[in-house]
Amino acid sequence: ETGVTQSPTHLIKTRGQQVTLRCSSQSGHNTVSWYQQALGQGPQFIFQYYREEENGRGNFPPRFSGLQFPNYSSELNVNALELDDSALYLCASSLETGKAFFGQGTRLTVV
Amino acid sequence: QQPVQSPQAVILREGEDAVINCSSSKALYSVHWYRQKHGEAPVFLMILLKGGEQKGHDKISASFNEKKQQSSLYLTASQLSYSGTYFCGTDPRNQAGTALIFGKGTTLSVSS
Numbered sequence: 001e002t003g004v005t006q007s008p009t010h011l012i013k014t015r016g017q018q019v020t021l022r023c024s025s026q027s028g029h030n031t032v033s034w035y036q037q038a039l040g041q042g043p044q045f046i047f048q049y050y051r052e053e054e055n056g057r058g059n060f061p062p063r064f065s066g067l068q069f070p071n072y073s074s075e076l077n078v079n080a081l082e083l084d085d086s087a088l089y090l091c092a093s094s095l096e097t098g099k100a101f102f103g104q105g106t107r108l109t110v111v
Numbered sequence: 112q113q114p115v116q117s118p119q120a121v122i123l124r125e126g127e128d129a130v131i132n133c134s135s136s137k138a139l140y141s142v143h144w145y146r147q148k149h150g151e152a153p154v155f156l157m158i159l160l161k162g163g164e165q166k167g168h169d170k171i172s173a174s175f176n177e178k179k180q181q182s183s184l185y186l187t188a189s190q191l192s193y194s195g196t197y198f199c200g201t202d203p204r205n206q207a208g209t210a211l212i213f214g215k216g217t218t219l220s221v222s223s
Contacts, residue, residue: 004152033210033211041215041216042113042198042213042214042215042216043153043198043200043213044213045210045211045212045213048210056210058210090152090153092211098158099155099158100155100211101155102152102153102154102155103152104151104152105152
């Protein structure tokens with residue numbers, strides 16, 4: 001039990017639609033990172049938020065965007081969904097450079 | 112620059128030992144190890160900071176060779192519960208906002 005909660009756990013969307021995934025970080029953690037994990041691969045870094053500001057981004061297009069709120073919870077938004085966006089989306093909360101705790105993930109299927 | 116993990120897969124019987132390696136081409140500040148079971152979130156195992164320290168937790172330990180930018184995870188007297196995919200996450204900088212770059216993982220299967 002990491003204290004990091006993601007919703008929803010599973011989601012099916014149609015190509016071209018938009019989706020919002022949510023993450024409630026562990027109490028006191030001011031940093032949230034989002035990762036995309038394809039089947040059989042390691043988590044790929046999407047972006048990170050530190051104290052409500054985007055503070056690092058991986059190799060993902062602008063249609064992947066996010067927010068972090070004053071309570072440090074976070075959202076990941078993906079516009080114009082593509083079939084390749086089907087994956088497990090993980091958020092991880094941490095206290096700056098400390099150990100990161102992952103949520104259980106959201107399994108997104110794009111059809 | 113994604114770290115390279117080796118081997119890709121390991122098959123063990125209970126009680127046997129295993130070593131999983133993680134190499135980076137970039138200078139690292141720290142290495143983080145995680146274990147992920149099928150359908151579950153990655154679970155934190157340990158962090159190693161530059162300085163060549165070695166850490167241990169029960170029968171799982173790890174080392175970090177700063178000069179070689181390599182880390183190794185040692186699993187001794189393996190148990191069935193050790194089965195899963197092990198990922199190393201590398202952190203090239205010690206700054207707020209640094210995300211971990213994960214390797215592709217090493218799948219460990221322990222049988223009785």
